[in-house]
Amino acid sequence: MDATIARRLLPLIGPVVFFAVWYGVVALGLVNKVLLPSPLDTVTFLATAVAKGAMVVDIWATFLRTAIAFLIAAAIGVPLGIALGASETAYRSVEFLIDFFRSTPSSALIPLFLLIFGITDANKIAIAAFAAVLVILFNSAYGVMHARKTRILAARVMGANAWQIFRDVLLLESLSQTFVGLRNGVSMALVIVIVAEMFIGSETGLGHRIIDAQQVLNVKDMYASILVTGALGYLLNIAFLVMEKRFIHWSGK
Template sequence: MFEPSRQRYLLDPGRLLPAIGPIVLFMLWYGVVELHLVNPVLLPSPWAALTALRDAITNGSLPHDFFATLARTLESFLIATAVGVPAGILLGSNERGYRSVEFLIDFFRSTPSSALIPLFMMIFGVTDINKIAIAAFAAVLVILFNSAYGVMNARKQRVMAAKVMGATRLQIFRDVLIWESLSQTFVGLRSGVSMALVIVIVAEMFIGSENGLGHRIIDAQQVLNVKDMYASILATGILGYALNVLFLILEKFVVHWNGK
Protein backbone atom coordinates (compact mmCIF):
# COMPACT_ATOMS: atom_id res chain seq x y z
CA MET A 1 0.00 0.00 0.00
CA PHE A 2 1.18 3.52 -0.81
CA GLU A 3 1.43 6.11 1.90
CA PRO A 4 -1.25 8.86 1.64
CA SER A 5 1.33 11.46 0.61
CA ARG A 6 2.69 9.11 -2.05
CA GLN A 7 -0.81 8.42 -3.35
CA ARG A 8 -1.61 12.12 -3.57
CA TYR A 9 1.60 12.68 -5.52
CA LEU A 10 0.80 9.92 -8.01
CA LEU A 11 -2.76 11.21 -8.50
CA ASP A 12 -1.78 14.87 -8.73
CA PRO A 13 -2.80 16.12 -12.22
CA GLY A 14 -0.14 18.82 -11.93
CA ARG A 15 2.50 16.16 -12.66
CA LEU A 16 1.20 16.00 -16.24
CA LEU A 17 1.55 19.74 -16.92
CA PRO A 18 5.10 19.52 -18.40
CA ALA A 19 3.77 17.13 -21.05
CA ILE A 20 1.19 19.61 -22.38
CA GLY A 21 3.73 21.76 -24.26
CA PRO A 22 5.31 18.90 -26.27
CA ILE A 23 1.88 17.40 -27.03
CA VAL A 24 0.58 20.74 -28.35
CA LEU A 25 3.75 21.24 -30.40
CA PHE A 26 3.48 17.84 -32.06
CA MET A 27 -0.25 18.30 -32.67
CA LEU A 28 0.39 21.63 -34.41
CA TRP A 29 3.24 20.08 -36.37
CA TYR A 30 1.01 17.17 -37.43
CA GLY A 31 -1.81 19.54 -38.38
CA VAL A 32 0.46 21.69 -40.56
CA VAL A 33 1.72 18.59 -42.39
CA GLU A 34 -1.75 17.06 -42.84
CA LEU A 35 -3.24 20.31 -44.14
CA HIS A 36 -0.28 20.71 -46.56
CA LEU A 37 0.42 24.22 -45.29
CA VAL A 38 4.11 23.51 -45.88
CA ASN A 39 5.72 21.47 -48.63
CA PRO A 40 6.05 17.89 -47.24
CA VAL A 41 9.54 17.74 -48.74
CA LEU A 42 10.58 20.56 -46.39
CA LEU A 43 8.59 19.47 -43.34
CA PRO A 44 8.09 15.73 -42.72
CA SER A 45 5.55 14.48 -40.24
CA PRO A 46 6.58 14.37 -36.56
CA TRP A 47 6.39 10.57 -36.67
CA ALA A 48 8.82 10.48 -39.58
CA ALA A 49 11.23 12.73 -37.68
CA LEU A 50 10.92 10.60 -34.53
CA THR A 51 11.47 7.44 -36.57
CA ALA A 52 14.61 8.99 -38.09
CA LEU A 53 15.76 9.93 -34.59
CA ARG A 54 15.25 6.35 -33.38
CA ASP A 55 17.09 4.93 -36.40
CA ALA A 56 20.01 7.35 -35.96
CA ILE A 57 20.31 6.30 -32.32
CA THR A 58 20.11 2.57 -33.02
CA ASN A 59 22.63 2.62 -35.88
CA GLY A 60 25.09 4.51 -33.67
CA SER A 61 25.61 7.57 -35.88
CA LEU A 62 23.76 10.05 -33.66
CA PRO A 63 25.34 9.19 -30.27
CA HIS A 64 28.81 9.93 -31.69
CA ASP A 65 27.77 13.44 -32.76
CA PHE A 66 25.66 13.94 -29.62
CA PHE A 67 28.55 13.27 -27.27
CA ALA A 68 30.98 15.31 -29.38
CA THR A 69 28.71 18.35 -28.97
CA LEU A 70 28.17 17.59 -25.28
CA ALA A 71 31.93 17.38 -24.67
CA ARG A 72 32.59 20.74 -26.37
CA THR A 73 29.71 22.35 -24.49
CA LEU A 74 30.90 21.10 -21.10
CA GLU A 75 34.52 22.07 -21.79
CA SER A 76 33.56 25.61 -22.75
CA PHE A 77 31.12 25.86 -19.84
CA LEU A 78 33.70 24.69 -17.27
CA ILE A 79 36.21 27.25 -18.56
CA ALA A 80 33.55 29.98 -18.40
CA THR A 81 32.55 28.95 -14.86
CA ALA A 82 36.15 28.86 -13.64
CA VAL A 83 36.66 32.41 -14.90
CA GLY A 84 33.21 33.97 -14.58
CA VAL A 85 32.16 32.98 -11.06
CA PRO A 86 35.31 34.15 -9.19
CA ALA A 87 35.59 37.30 -11.32
CA GLY A 88 31.89 38.08 -10.84
CA ILE A 89 32.07 37.61 -7.08
CA LEU A 90 35.16 39.80 -6.79
CA LEU A 91 33.71 42.55 -8.97
CA GLY A 92 30.34 42.34 -7.22
CA SER A 93 31.95 42.83 -3.84
CA ASN A 94 33.58 46.02 -5.12
CA GLU A 95 30.85 48.07 -6.78
CA ARG A 96 33.26 50.74 -8.03
CA GLY A 97 35.36 48.05 -9.64
CA TYR A 98 32.31 46.62 -11.38
CA ARG A 99 31.10 50.03 -12.57
CA SER A 100 34.53 50.66 -14.11
CA VAL A 101 34.20 47.62 -16.40
CA GLU A 102 30.40 47.56 -16.71
CA PHE A 103 30.44 49.10 -20.18
CA LEU A 104 32.79 46.42 -21.53
CA ILE A 105 30.75 43.61 -19.96
CA ASP A 106 27.45 44.93 -21.29
CA PHE A 107 28.95 45.75 -24.70
CA PHE A 108 30.30 42.26 -25.34
CA ARG A 109 27.30 40.61 -23.63
CA SER A 110 25.02 42.47 -26.05
CA THR A 111 27.14 41.62 -29.08
CA PRO A 112 26.05 38.34 -30.75
CA SER A 113 28.94 35.97 -30.10
CA SER A 114 28.41 34.35 -33.48
CA ALA A 115 29.48 37.67 -35.03
CA LEU A 116 32.89 37.17 -33.43
CA ILE A 117 33.47 33.77 -35.02
CA PRO A 118 35.66 35.23 -37.84
CA LEU A 119 37.83 36.95 -35.22
CA PHE A 120 38.27 33.72 -33.24
CA MET A 121 39.05 31.87 -36.49
CA MET A 122 41.89 34.32 -37.14
CA ILE A 123 43.23 33.74 -33.63
CA PHE A 124 42.71 29.98 -33.15
CA GLY A 125 42.28 28.72 -36.70
CA VAL A 126 39.78 26.08 -37.83
CA THR A 127 40.16 23.82 -34.80
CA ASP A 128 38.16 22.46 -31.89
CA ILE A 129 39.90 25.04 -29.69
CA ASN A 130 38.15 27.75 -31.71
CA LYS A 131 34.70 26.28 -31.05
CA ILE A 132 35.38 25.89 -27.33
CA ALA A 133 36.95 29.37 -27.04
CA ILE A 134 34.06 31.26 -28.67
CA ALA A 135 31.48 29.31 -26.65
CA ALA A 136 33.41 29.93 -23.41
CA PHE A 137 33.66 33.63 -24.23
CA ALA A 138 29.89 33.87 -24.76
CA ALA A 139 29.10 31.95 -21.56
CA VAL A 140 31.60 33.71 -19.30
CA LEU A 141 29.96 37.11 -19.81
CA VAL A 142 26.54 35.78 -18.78
CA ILE A 143 27.96 33.97 -15.74
CA LEU A 144 30.10 36.93 -14.65
CA PHE A 145 27.18 39.37 -14.96
CA ASN A 146 24.84 37.24 -12.85
CA SER A 147 27.47 36.39 -10.23
CA ALA A 148 28.35 40.07 -9.78
CA TYR A 149 24.72 41.13 -9.40
CA GLY A 150 24.10 38.24 -7.03
CA VAL A 151 26.75 39.65 -4.69
CA MET A 152 25.61 43.27 -5.10
CA ASN A 153 21.98 42.35 -4.39
CA ALA A 154 22.69 40.19 -1.36
CA ARG A 155 20.18 40.72 1.42
CA LYS A 156 21.27 43.80 3.31
CA GLN A 157 19.69 42.53 6.55
CA ARG A 158 22.02 39.54 6.74
CA VAL A 159 25.06 41.67 5.94
CA MET A 160 24.07 44.15 8.65
CA ALA A 161 23.45 41.32 11.10
CA ALA A 162 26.93 39.95 10.44
CA LYS A 163 28.44 43.41 11.00
CA VAL A 164 26.55 43.84 14.28
CA MET A 165 27.89 40.46 15.43
CA GLY A 166 31.43 41.71 14.81
CA ALA A 167 32.23 39.83 11.59
CA THR A 168 35.19 41.11 9.60
CA ARG A 169 34.93 42.13 5.94
CA LEU A 170 36.58 38.85 4.93
CA GLN A 171 34.12 36.84 7.04
CA ILE A 172 31.15 38.76 5.58
CA PHE A 173 32.45 38.14 2.07
CA ARG A 174 33.15 34.45 2.69
CA ASP A 175 30.19 33.49 4.89
CA VAL A 176 27.44 35.86 3.72
CA LEU A 177 27.99 37.44 0.32
CA ILE A 178 29.16 34.32 -1.51
CA TRP A 179 26.31 32.19 -0.17
CA GLU A 180 23.73 34.90 -0.74
CA SER A 181 24.87 35.25 -4.36
CA LEU A 182 24.46 31.55 -5.17
CA SER A 183 20.84 31.82 -6.27
CA GLN A 184 21.62 34.49 -8.89
CA THR A 185 24.85 32.70 -9.79
CA PHE A 186 22.89 29.55 -10.65
CA VAL A 187 20.66 31.63 -12.92
CA GLY A 188 23.86 32.67 -14.69
CA LEU A 189 25.13 29.07 -14.82
CA ARG A 190 21.90 27.82 -16.40
CA SER A 191 21.93 30.66 -18.92
CA GLY A 192 25.65 30.12 -19.50
CA VAL A 193 25.39 26.42 -20.32
CA SER A 194 22.51 27.16 -22.73
CA MET A 195 24.57 29.91 -24.38
CA ALA A 196 27.57 27.58 -24.65
CA LEU A 197 25.43 24.93 -26.36
CA VAL A 198 23.98 27.44 -28.85
CA ILE A 199 27.40 28.78 -29.84
CA VAL A 200 28.92 25.28 -30.08
CA ILE A 201 26.11 24.24 -32.45
CA VAL A 202 26.61 27.36 -34.60
CA ALA A 203 30.39 26.86 -34.62
CA GLU A 204 29.98 23.20 -35.66
CA MET A 205 27.80 24.37 -38.54
CA PHE A 206 30.08 27.04 -39.97
CA ILE A 207 33.59 26.23 -38.72
CA GLY A 208 35.15 23.14 -40.28
CA SER A 209 33.96 20.21 -38.19
CA GLU A 210 33.88 16.48 -38.74
CA ASN A 211 31.36 15.67 -36.01
CA GLY A 212 28.82 17.22 -33.67
CA LEU A 213 25.09 17.91 -33.90
CA GLY A 214 25.62 21.23 -35.68
CA HIS A 215 27.75 19.49 -38.31
CA ARG A 216 25.08 16.81 -38.63
CA ILE A 217 22.27 19.36 -39.08
CA ILE A 218 24.04 21.39 -41.78
CA ASP A 219 25.16 18.24 -43.64
CA ALA A 220 21.60 16.88 -43.69
CA GLN A 221 20.28 20.25 -44.91
CA GLN A 222 22.77 20.44 -47.75
CA VAL A 223 21.77 17.02 -49.14
CA LEU A 224 18.06 17.69 -48.40
CA ASN A 225 17.84 14.81 -45.92
CA VAL A 226 15.15 16.67 -44.00
CA LYS A 227 14.12 13.74 -41.79
CA ASP A 228 17.63 13.39 -40.42
CA MET A 229 17.90 17.19 -40.12
CA TYR A 230 14.79 17.39 -37.96
CA ALA A 231 15.90 14.36 -35.96
CA SER A 232 19.20 16.12 -35.21
CA ILE A 233 17.35 19.31 -34.26
CA LEU A 234 15.20 17.28 -31.85
CA ALA A 235 18.36 15.73 -30.36
CA THR A 236 19.80 19.22 -29.87
CA GLY A 237 16.63 20.35 -28.09
CA ILE A 238 16.68 17.26 -25.87
CA LEU A 239 20.30 17.97 -24.93
CA GLY A 240 19.56 21.60 -24.08
CA TYR A 241 16.50 20.64 -22.02
CA ALA A 242 18.42 17.92 -20.16
CA LEU A 243 21.21 20.35 -19.23
CA ASN A 244 18.66 22.87 -17.97
CA VAL A 245 16.86 20.26 -15.83
CA LEU A 246 20.19 19.06 -14.44
CA PHE A 247 21.06 22.56 -13.27
CA LEU A 248 17.59 23.09 -11.80
CA ILE A 249 18.03 19.91 -9.73
CA LEU A 250 21.55 20.95 -8.72
CA GLU A 251 20.30 24.41 -7.75
CA LYS A 252 17.58 22.97 -5.49
CA PHE A 253 20.18 20.74 -3.84
CA VAL A 254 22.86 23.42 -3.34
CA VAL A 255 20.68 26.51 -2.71
CA HIS A 256 18.02 24.70 -0.67
CA TRP A 257 17.56 27.67 1.63
CA ASN A 258 16.59 30.07 -1.17
CA GLY A 259 13.44 32.02 -0.30
CA LYS A 260 13.56 31.06 3.38
Protein backbone atom coordinates in the same frame (compact mmCIF):
# COMPACT_ATOMS: atom_id res chain seq x y z
CA MET B 1 -8.44 11.92 -7.44
CA ASP B 2 -9.46 12.48 -11.06
CA ALA B 3 -8.65 16.15 -10.69
CA THR B 4 -5.09 15.46 -9.51
CA ILE B 5 -4.46 13.06 -12.39
CA ALA B 6 -5.81 15.65 -14.82
CA ARG B 7 -3.52 18.24 -13.26
CA ARG B 8 -0.51 15.93 -13.64
CA LEU B 9 -1.29 15.38 -17.31
CA LEU B 10 -1.63 19.09 -17.99
CA PRO B 11 2.01 19.64 -19.08
CA LEU B 12 1.61 16.88 -21.71
CA ILE B 13 -1.10 18.77 -23.58
CA GLY B 14 1.37 21.13 -25.28
CA PRO B 15 3.62 18.44 -26.80
CA VAL B 16 0.64 16.25 -27.77
CA VAL B 17 -1.04 19.16 -29.58
CA PHE B 18 2.30 20.05 -31.19
CA PHE B 19 2.79 16.56 -32.62
CA ALA B 20 -0.91 16.30 -33.58
CA VAL B 21 -0.76 19.56 -35.56
CA TRP B 22 2.53 18.45 -37.16
CA TYR B 23 0.96 15.09 -38.05
CA GLY B 24 -2.22 16.72 -39.36
CA VAL B 25 -0.37 19.24 -41.51
CA VAL B 26 1.67 16.47 -43.13
CA ALA B 27 -1.26 14.02 -43.47
CA LEU B 28 -3.46 16.66 -45.11
CA GLY B 29 -0.65 17.52 -47.51
CA LEU B 30 -0.62 21.17 -46.49
CA VAL B 31 3.18 21.26 -46.65
CA ASN B 32 5.50 19.72 -49.19
CA LYS B 33 6.56 16.31 -47.82
CA VAL B 34 10.11 17.00 -48.94
CA LEU B 35 10.29 19.94 -46.55
CA LEU B 36 8.45 18.39 -43.63
CA PRO B 37 8.39 14.65 -42.96
CA SER B 38 5.74 13.21 -40.65
CA PRO B 39 6.57 13.16 -36.96
CA LEU B 40 6.42 9.35 -36.95
CA ASP B 41 9.06 9.12 -39.66
CA THR B 42 11.19 11.68 -37.87
CA VAL B 43 11.02 9.94 -34.52
CA THR B 44 11.65 6.54 -36.13
CA PHE B 45 14.65 7.98 -37.91
CA LEU B 46 15.85 9.50 -34.67
CA ALA B 47 15.56 6.21 -32.81
CA THR B 48 17.50 4.25 -35.44
CA ALA B 49 20.16 6.97 -35.81
CA VAL B 50 20.73 6.92 -32.07
CA ALA B 51 20.61 3.11 -31.92
CA LYS B 52 23.14 2.75 -34.71
CA GLY B 53 25.43 5.14 -32.88
CA ALA B 54 25.94 7.60 -35.71
CA MET B 55 24.09 10.36 -33.92
CA VAL B 56 25.56 9.47 -30.56
CA VAL B 57 28.97 10.54 -31.84
CA ASP B 58 27.58 13.95 -32.74
CA ILE B 59 25.64 14.35 -29.52
CA TRP B 60 28.76 13.47 -27.57
CA ALA B 61 30.94 15.87 -29.58
CA THR B 62 28.54 18.77 -29.04
CA PHE B 63 28.08 17.91 -25.39
CA LEU B 64 31.83 17.68 -24.84
CA ARG B 65 32.54 21.05 -26.48
CA THR B 66 29.72 22.69 -24.55
CA ALA B 67 30.87 21.14 -21.29
CA ILE B 68 34.51 22.17 -21.73
CA ALA B 69 33.56 25.69 -22.80
CA PHE B 70 31.18 25.94 -19.85
CA LEU B 71 33.72 24.67 -17.32
CA ILE B 72 36.33 27.15 -18.54
CA ALA B 73 33.75 29.94 -18.39
CA ALA B 74 32.61 28.96 -14.90
CA ALA B 75 36.19 28.60 -13.61
CA ILE B 76 36.94 32.15 -14.74
CA GLY B 77 33.52 33.81 -14.45
CA VAL B 78 32.46 32.80 -10.94
CA PRO B 79 35.62 33.81 -9.01
CA LEU B 80 36.17 36.91 -11.11
CA GLY B 81 32.52 37.93 -10.82
CA ILE B 82 32.49 37.46 -7.07
CA ALA B 83 35.75 39.39 -6.72
CA LEU B 84 34.42 42.22 -8.87
CA GLY B 85 31.12 42.23 -7.03
CA ALA B 86 32.86 42.53 -3.67
CA SER B 87 34.53 45.75 -4.79
CA GLU B 88 32.08 48.26 -6.16
CA THR B 89 34.91 50.45 -7.54
CA ALA B 90 36.40 47.51 -9.44
CA TYR B 91 33.04 46.56 -10.88
CA ARG B 92 32.12 50.10 -11.89
CA SER B 93 35.42 50.48 -13.72
CA VAL B 94 34.76 47.46 -15.97
CA GLU B 95 30.97 47.62 -15.99
CA PHE B 96 30.81 49.25 -19.42
CA LEU B 97 33.07 46.62 -20.98
CA ILE B 98 31.04 43.78 -19.50
CA ASP B 99 27.74 45.31 -20.58
CA PHE B 100 29.08 46.12 -24.04
CA PHE B 101 30.34 42.62 -24.78
CA ARG B 102 27.34 41.08 -23.09
CA SER B 103 25.18 42.99 -25.56
CA THR B 104 27.34 42.04 -28.53
CA PRO B 105 26.13 38.83 -30.17
CA SER B 106 29.07 36.48 -29.68
CA SER B 107 28.51 35.08 -33.15
CA ALA B 108 29.71 38.47 -34.45
CA LEU B 109 33.09 37.62 -33.00
CA ILE B 110 33.42 34.26 -34.79
CA PRO B 111 35.59 35.70 -37.61
CA LEU B 112 37.87 37.32 -35.03
CA PHE B 113 38.26 34.03 -33.21
CA LEU B 114 38.93 32.33 -36.54
CA LEU B 115 41.90 34.66 -37.02
CA ILE B 116 43.25 33.80 -33.62
CA PHE B 117 42.55 30.08 -33.35
CA GLY B 118 42.02 28.95 -36.95
CA ILE B 119 39.53 26.25 -37.87
CA THR B 120 40.02 24.12 -34.78
CA ASP B 121 38.06 22.63 -31.93
CA ALA B 122 39.82 25.10 -29.66
CA ASN B 123 38.18 27.90 -31.61
CA LYS B 124 34.66 26.58 -31.05
CA ILE B 125 35.33 26.05 -27.37
CA ALA B 126 37.00 29.44 -26.98
CA ILE B 127 34.17 31.43 -28.50
CA ALA B 128 31.52 29.50 -26.57
CA ALA B 129 33.50 30.01 -23.37
CA PHE B 130 33.83 33.72 -24.14
CA ALA B 131 30.07 34.05 -24.60
CA ALA B 132 29.30 32.12 -21.44
CA VAL B 133 31.91 33.75 -19.22
CA LEU B 134 30.33 37.19 -19.53
CA VAL B 135 26.89 35.94 -18.51
CA ILE B 136 28.33 34.01 -15.59
CA LEU B 137 30.60 36.84 -14.47
CA PHE B 138 27.83 39.40 -14.62
CA ASN B 139 25.42 37.29 -12.58
CA SER B 140 27.96 36.38 -9.90
CA ALA B 141 29.00 40.01 -9.51
CA TYR B 142 25.37 41.07 -9.38
CA GLY B 143 24.63 38.44 -6.73
CA VAL B 144 27.39 39.76 -4.47
CA MET B 145 26.51 43.41 -5.02
CA HIS B 146 22.86 42.87 -4.27
CA ALA B 147 23.41 40.92 -1.08
CA ARG B 148 20.86 41.90 1.58
CA LYS B 149 22.26 44.88 3.41
CA THR B 150 20.60 43.78 6.65
CA ARG B 151 22.44 40.46 6.56
CA ILE B 152 25.80 42.17 6.11
CA LEU B 153 25.02 44.53 9.01
CA ALA B 154 23.90 41.59 11.13
CA ALA B 155 27.20 39.80 10.52
CA ARG B 156 29.15 42.96 11.28
CA VAL B 157 27.29 43.60 14.51
CA MET B 158 28.08 40.01 15.54
CA GLY B 159 31.77 40.75 15.19
CA ALA B 160 32.53 39.37 11.73
CA ASN B 161 35.46 41.04 9.99
CA ALA B 162 35.55 41.91 6.28
CA TRP B 163 36.84 38.49 5.23
CA GLN B 164 34.30 36.66 7.42
CA ILE B 165 31.47 38.79 6.04
CA PHE B 166 32.63 37.87 2.54
CA ARG B 167 32.88 34.15 3.32
CA ASP B 168 29.83 33.77 5.57
CA VAL B 169 27.42 36.17 3.87
CA LEU B 170 28.38 37.61 0.48
CA LEU B 171 29.55 34.34 -1.04
CA LEU B 172 26.47 32.39 0.03
CA GLU B 173 24.18 35.28 -0.73
CA SER B 174 25.48 35.36 -4.31
CA LEU B 175 24.99 31.64 -4.92
CA SER B 176 21.41 31.76 -6.22
CA GLN B 177 22.29 34.49 -8.67
CA THR B 178 25.44 32.59 -9.63
CA PHE B 179 23.27 29.60 -10.47
CA VAL B 180 21.12 31.78 -12.70
CA GLY B 181 24.36 32.77 -14.45
CA LEU B 182 25.54 29.17 -14.75
CA ARG B 183 22.21 28.08 -16.20
CA ASN B 184 22.17 30.89 -18.74
CA GLY B 185 25.87 30.35 -19.39
CA VAL B 186 25.48 26.71 -20.32
CA SER B 187 22.59 27.57 -22.68
CA MET B 188 24.70 30.30 -24.23
CA ALA B 189 27.65 27.92 -24.65
CA LEU B 190 25.40 25.38 -26.38
CA VAL B 191 24.03 28.01 -28.78
CA ILE B 192 27.49 29.17 -29.77
CA VAL B 193 28.85 25.61 -30.08
CA ILE B 194 26.01 24.71 -32.46
CA VAL B 195 26.57 27.85 -34.55
CA ALA B 196 30.32 27.26 -34.60
CA GLU B 197 29.82 23.65 -35.68
CA MET B 198 27.69 24.86 -38.56
CA PHE B 199 29.96 27.56 -39.89
CA ILE B 200 33.46 26.76 -38.69
CA GLY B 201 34.61 23.64 -40.54
CA SER B 202 33.68 20.67 -38.41
CA GLU B 203 33.54 16.90 -38.82
CA THR B 204 31.31 16.19 -35.83
CA GLY B 205 28.66 17.74 -33.69
CA LEU B 206 24.93 18.36 -33.92
CA GLY B 207 25.38 21.73 -35.63
CA HIS B 208 27.49 20.08 -38.30
CA ARG B 209 24.92 17.31 -38.64
CA ILE B 210 21.98 19.70 -39.02
CA ILE B 211 23.62 21.77 -41.75
CA ASP B 212 24.93 18.68 -43.56
CA ALA B 213 21.48 17.11 -43.57
CA GLN B 214 19.97 20.33 -44.83
CA GLN B 215 22.43 20.59 -47.70
CA VAL B 216 21.70 17.10 -49.00
CA LEU B 217 18.00 17.61 -48.25
CA ASN B 218 17.94 14.75 -45.74
CA VAL B 219 15.07 16.46 -43.93
CA LYS B 220 14.31 13.58 -41.58
CA ASP B 221 17.87 13.72 -40.28
CA MET B 222 17.67 17.50 -40.02
CA TYR B 223 14.47 17.48 -37.94
CA ALA B 224 15.70 14.60 -35.83
CA SER B 225 18.94 16.47 -35.13
CA ILE B 226 17.03 19.64 -34.25
CA LEU B 227 14.87 17.67 -31.80
CA VAL B 228 17.98 16.14 -30.22
CA THR B 229 19.64 19.53 -29.93
CA GLY B 230 16.55 20.90 -28.24
CA ALA B 231 16.47 17.95 -25.87
CA LEU B 232 20.14 18.48 -25.01
CA GLY B 233 19.55 22.14 -24.16
CA TYR B 234 16.44 21.26 -22.17
CA LEU B 235 18.18 18.55 -20.17
CA LEU B 236 21.14 20.81 -19.36
CA ASN B 237 18.72 23.42 -18.07
CA ILE B 238 16.85 20.84 -15.98
CA ALA B 239 20.13 19.49 -14.60
CA PHE B 240 21.06 22.94 -13.33
CA LEU B 241 17.62 23.55 -11.86
CA VAL B 242 17.86 20.26 -9.97
CA MET B 243 21.37 21.10 -8.75
CA GLU B 244 20.20 24.52 -7.63
CA LYS B 245 17.27 23.07 -5.71
CA ARG B 246 19.60 20.55 -4.09
CA PHE B 247 22.44 22.90 -3.10
CA ILE B 248 20.81 26.33 -2.78
CA HIS B 249 17.90 25.10 -0.72
CA TRP B 250 17.08 28.63 0.47
CA SER B 251 16.78 30.05 -3.03
CA GLY B 252 13.61 32.10 -3.51
CA LYS B 253 12.58 31.68 0.14
